[in-house]
Amino acid sequence: MIYVAGVPFSPDESSQGTDTLIALMEHPDLVSASNSFKSTAEKKFSVSEDSNSVKSKISKSVYIFQKEFATVDPALVDLVGTDEATTCVGISIRNCRTGMISLAHMDFPNVVENGLSQMLSLITDRDSDTLLDVHLVGGFDDISSQHPNLAPKNRKKLEGYSYPLCAKIIETLRIRSENFQIRTLHVLGQNTKLNTEGFACPIFHGFVVDTSNGSITPASFDRKSRCPDEIVRRIRVTASFEDPNLSHKLLDTYETNSDNFVIAPCVWTIRQKRIATTLQRLSDIEILLTCSSSPSAEAPDFVDNERRKWDYLIRNPNWRETFPSEQPRRFQRTPDGNWVSSL
Structure with missing residues (x-):
């Protein structure tokens, strides 16, 4: 069930996720919350000494990549975050009674149902009537520039990536038994602007x-603050699409009780090396057009991140070299907030 401002949100019972999403996007409280979020200065997390950045080591933080989720205990972690979302959606769910928080970076509608169950497994009991605060950020309006005069109610007829994902999340929250209080819905038109090229x-x-x-x-986070084990975790996201055991699931990389990252083994084959070798030959523009769902909306480091991932696959074609004895890669937090391998 969905709540807004402490009141159950009950559109027509025949409404589907798309209709509920449109109604929520027009709710005055959520419009106000989104406008407030929009006016907030962006924090830039970096290990540099830049005066405009926040040094990652001053706080105990957890960072998650696309298709990952993490449930954190406020007694152990100060901040949990994600970025690099274009048509993906970051979703935070907080148990208002215990303070436990689960954060996910969802990429496709087919991960939503199982993904939400994974997120909720450590923060609430199914029989609990505790309110769960929800924040949704990301999923820009990737069809607006193609159809600028399209009415909101007609956008559900178009494909795109962001709209189906947002609608699936809202529909799943609506039909679940838990009580979800949506605090922020900064997606689609609320999270869209025009760049210098229009x-x-x-x-x-x-x-x-x-x-x-x-x-x-x-x-936003720089490369060194997206840790630990950045490249292997990026590869694991790609490899998961070919692993039937990870189908329709989020990747669990963080161990809540120990405050450790545990990167489970993932398999890649010589085929991945061949693909990486082919893609590495492409120009930057060709990489954007080939590898991104929204080429004109990616962050400046997108291509570099892809090239570094392919370079690792080319240099390490045997996954067992990355996961000796098929054991997970474990990382422990140091007193100064960094991460070290604990193997």
């Missing part, structure tokens, strides 16, 4: 949650 793109690609109170802030 193409639609996200206003914000990510956000961070303060675990002490559940508040969210727009955020």
